[in-house]
Amino acid sequence: MADVSRLPAALVAHWDWQRHAACRDMDLEIFFHPDGERDPSRAQRVARAKAICAGCPVMAACRSWAHQVEEPYGIWGGEGEDERRALLRRRRSAHPVPAA
Template identity: 70%
Template sequence: MADVSRLPWAINDHWDWQLHAACRGMNSEVFFHPDGERDPRRSERVAAAASICAGCPVREPCRDWARRVEEPYGVWGGESEQERREHLARARHHDRSA
């Protein structure tokens, strides 16, 4: 289970960006992997999700939210789980180096 202690406050202004998301109402299977999914199917699904995100008007707030709460699952703001982990690792390394 995800650590919900990092989740932001449930304030409407904070969540309104979701109302404008390109993925709103779409099948979540495009954005979240089924159990046991492997390449090449996984890469194809992530690429399909990222292409939807590419034209999304709220891509940045979506990606920023997923990074901020360290969302462990799914494609958010065009980033896969692996891309978010790599971003977080780089940010932590940068903070230690500074």
């Protein structure tokens, strides 16, 4: 089962930005990789998704959301999975959790 403990409360204010997203009603396969996808197909799909994000009026809110919930999959706010993972590693190394 998914860990939803990091998710904010279900308030309209937390989700309203999505109504204005450039990707709304688009095929999700652009933003989430299919099983077995490899380069150069992956690089082309990621570039296409990031190009859509670049013109999105809510790109900053989308990216912030992905950081807040530590979204592990897909392109969010113009960032890919590897970029978010690297950011999360940097954050955790800068602020290590004390051992219990």
